[in-house]
Amino acid sequence: MVGLILGIAGACRTDELVNLTVDDIEDVGSSLIVKIPNTKTKIPRIFVVTDVGNMLELFRKYLSLRPPHVNHKRLFLYYKAGKCSSQPVGKNTMGKIPSVVGSYLKLPDVACYTGHCLRRSSATLLADAGVDITTIKRHAGLEINDSR
Known part of the structure; x- marks a missing residue:
């Protein structure tokens, strides 16, 4: 569920989610600030996840399941037999x-x-909310060609 939340909120590519670390996310109480430092386009992105539908509670619960002995910082770990592994x-x-x-x-x-x-769902949700194409492209980390 946390993968879906972050993936759609940030129009993330699969690689970006896989490489996301616990240090890339800052919990500021009322929202999460997520940094995607390594992108396909080499343009780092930042997005915010607000607490719509208890998304922050789900993220915090997921993070609390992280075993203390994990020797890496990758955010997403396998969940097996009722607990998180370190893989x-x-x-x-x-x-x-x-x-x-x-x-x-x-x-x-x-x-x-x-x-x-x-990524497609993120763009669709923004378009359905009336967001202009330039903002959608910027949100997805795409190059914006201004033909003015």
């Missing part, structure tokens, strides 16, 4: 999250739900 989640597992959610929701054609769905 970080890889790109393929992260990319399957949308199809797992689709299966859970009994959606048709779950194989069509890939890691890129998080």
Whole structure:
């Protein structure tokens, strides 16, 4: 669930989520400030997650499950047998999250739900809210060609 929240809120690529560390997220009480330092376009991004629908509570609960003996800072860890392991989640597992959610929701054609769905969903939500294309591109970390 935390992968979905961060992926959609920040229009994140699968690689960006996989490489996200606990140091890249700052909990400021009423929101999370998330930094994506290494992007495909080499343009670091920052986005904010506010507490809509208890998203912050879910993030904090996820972080509290992190074992104290983990010797790396990657945020996403495998969850097995009711607890987090110290093994970080890889790109393929992260990319399957949308199809797992689709299966859970009994959606048709779950194989069509890939890691890129998080970026598309983010752009769609912004467009449906009336955000202009330049802002959507900036949010996704895309180059903005100003033809003025």
